[in-house]
Amino acid sequence: MLFSFFRTSDAAAAQKREALKYYTAAKLTEISNTRKIPISILKQDGDIMSQITKDGEDLIGKYLTAKNIDDPAIDLLRQDKKNITKNFW
Numbered sequence: 001m002l003f004s005f006f007r008t009s010d011a012a013a014a015q016k017r018e019a020l021k022y023y024t025a026a027k028l029t030e031i032s033n034t035r036k037i038p039i040s041i042l043k044q045d046g047d048i049m050s051q052i053t054k055d056g057e058d059l060i061g062k063y064l065t066a067k068n069i070d071d072p073a074i075d076l077l078r079q080d081k082k083n084i085t086k087n088f089w
Contacts, residue, residue: 016060023056 032039042048
């Protein structure tokens, strides 16, 4: 039986989508708290959402590859999962 030691590109893409979801939620929460604007209003602002997405993709692309999917630095994007889920979804 052969075991894959490397993540497939599909697995890496799934991890990147998950990391981007948490990054986006964290940034929206941060901006909402700083500017005192509800997240629902921020989600409707195309410029803010585009910038958050671009910044998130750049950051995640820097740290998350098929080889380093389990890198501890990525856990920083997930560390406040309960709070992010409560405030974002």
